[in-house]
Amino acid sequence: MQDEIIRYENVGVSFGSKKVLSNFSLNIPKGKKILMKGKSGVGKSTLFKTLLGFEKISEGSLYYRGKLLNPQLSWQVRKEVAYVSQNTDLGEGPVKALLEEVHAYRPNRKKMDPEKLHMFMGELELEEDILEKNFENLSGGEKQRIGILIALLLGRDVFLLDEATSSLDSGLKKKVADNFLKHGDWTLVIISHDREWEREEVEIIEIGKTDPIEE
Amino acid sequence: MTSPDISIPSLMLCFFLLVIPLAISYRIKLHISWTTIDAVARMTVQLVLVGVFLTYVFDLNNGALNMAWVLGMVIIASYSTIRNIELKMEKLLLPVILSFIAANLSVLMYFNKFVLDLGNLLEARYLIPIGGMILGNSLKGNIVGMGVFYEDIRRNENRYIYNLSLGASMYEALMPYIRKCLRSALRPTLANIATTGIVFLPGMMTGQILEGASPMLAIKYQISIMIAIYVSTTMSTVFSILSTIHTTFDEYGLVKKEIYREKGKKKENKKRI
Numbered sequence A: 001m002q003d004e005i006i007r008y009e010n011v012g013v014s015f016g017s018k019k020v021l022s023n024f025s026l027n028i029p030k031g032k033k034i035l036m037k038g039k040s041g042v043g044k045s046t047l048f049k050t051l052l053g054f055e056k057i058s059e060g061s062l063y064y065r066g067k068l069l070n071p072q073l074s075w076q077v078r079k080e081v082a083y084v085s086q087n088t089d090l091g092e093g094p095v096k097a098l099l100e101e102v103h104a105y106r107p108n109r110k111k112m113d114p115e116k117l118h119m120f121m122g123e124l125e126l127e128e129d130i131l132e133k134n135f136e137n138l139s140g141g142e143k144q145r146i147g148i149l150i151a152l153l154l155g156r157d158v159f160l161l162d163e164a165t166s167s168l169d170s171g172l173k174k175k176v177a178d179n180f181l182k183h184g185d186w187t188l189v190i191i192s193h194d195r196e197w198e199r200e201e202v203e204i205i206e207i208g209k210t211d212p213i214e215e
Numbered sequence B: 001m002t003s004p005d006i007s008i009p010s011l012m013l014c015f016f017l018l019v020i021p022l023a024i025s026y027r028i029k030l031h032i033s034w035t036t037i038d039a040v041a042r043m044t045v046q047l048v049l050v051g052v053f054l055t056y057v058f059d060l061n062n063g064a065l066n067m068a069w070v071l072g073m074v075i076i077a078s079y080s081t082i083r084n085i086e087l088k089m090e091k092l093l094l095p096v097i098l099s100f101i102a103a104n105l106s107v108l109m110y111f112n113k114f115v116l117d118l119g120n121l122l123e124a125r126y127l128i129p130i131g132g133m134i135l136g137n138s139l140k141g142n143i144v145g146m147g148v149f150y151e152d153i154r155r156n157e158n159r160y161i162y163n164l165s166l167g168a169s170m171y172e173a174l175m176p177y178i179r180k181c182l183r184s185a186l187r188p189t190l191a192n193i194a195t196t197g198i199v200f201l202p203g204m205m206t207g208q209i210l211e212g213a214s215p216m217l218a219i220k221y222q223i224s225i226m227i228a229i230y231v232s233t234t235m236s237t238v239f240s241i242l243s244t245i246h247t248t249f250d251e252y253g254l255v256k257k258e259i260y261r262e263k264g265k266k267k268e269n270k271k272r273i
């Protein structure tokens, strides 16, 4: 067995009587790049949330680094995996304060490297003055880029990117995809409808070929 | 004892004043006539009962009984805090009661011992009215603070979850909410402290002055009591939040949806099978 990071085994999730996923299996070894596609509402975001412990699976099993997911392990996942959420309501107040808050969390201390910050900001075409702006006033694409920026700053090597590039222009989409895909050792799980992620090294997975079953 | 007695007919004359708000309510269709009558009736009955009880309690002046009275007030205060913020009772009542007891009793005892220098800390004349003032005010702070906290967590759940996903511990992720809750809880008390004497003469001072106490004595009492109220509001709100977090959040750090009493808000937790 290769270095296995995430493994879904016949996973099903239900919200009340509504079943959104069933019998979903996927093995994600270290360094793998996976692009998940599927209709809106099939449960793509839910897959990420189960791994982070924000939604509970109702069938099957979910493993992280070979261990069955439980509450303690999901706290561990949150320290080791960088997640860019589809929802961009990430906070309020100056962007700078937001970044500082993130770096004040115990697992992220001492990781705020100004040099890296400026490098990533350059790659994401973010102007210096954005740090002083209030997050809630940023444009949709700017909020997304701050989400990506934070994920990059954490210095982790497993990424869950949920529609991380949907509001960016195609030039930027390509640039972001390039920047992520150039790291051979990064494990990337990408939910996106953007063509820019479709590369040779990226495996495409269709989620929920059959329609979700309603009882 | 210099205040003149209020005879029953004079009290009736005071009730007669209510004709004014009732007439206004009727004339411009405010629809609060019944609420007004109901509220005044409740107050009257409650106060008459309290008056009768207190007469006995003061006469007996039994330490244990006085304490029991204060504890009764604590339970009622905790109950109405939770009721007012539309959370479910079962799991929260005990932690809130314990928080109120820890915060208010310690401040109250400190006050009686070191500020008033009482021989008997459980003296009815001091314990009950001062306990009531401290409790009543920290009750208001708790309703605001806990309400803001649990409402905010629900409304901004996405931000909270995002912070957890970045590796924050539950306390780290909750800190912004705790800060905001404390600020909201303490702001009214602070505003009250800052305007005391200018905008209003507080009830206790009025009472003491009516009773013939010197204004200087009355203000010393007032200053001390305001400080006691501020301290107990801070302590009880912090204790309430910290002690309820253990029962209201699950092992994944998520707020349990079932603690909210649905009041026609979201339809998120429908019937569970």
Ligand SMILES: Nc1ncnc2c1ncn2[C@@H]1O[C@H](COP(=O)(O)OP(=O)(O)OP(=O)(O)O)[C@@H](O)[C@H]1O
Residues within 6 Å of the ligand: A015, A020, A038, A039, A040, A041, A042, A043, A044, A045, A046, A047, A086
């Ligand atoms: N907490 C929840 N309670 C009830 N239903 C939920 C909950 N979370 C998600 N759902 C439902 O589960 C389904 C899957 O949601 P999910 O967000 O995973 O979809 P998605 O595949 O990411 O869709 P999109 O492409 O639009 O982002 C949706 O129908 C959604 O309404």
Ligand SMILES: [Mg+2]
Residues within 6 Å of the ligand: A044, A045, A046, A086, A162
């Ligand atoms: Mg989604």
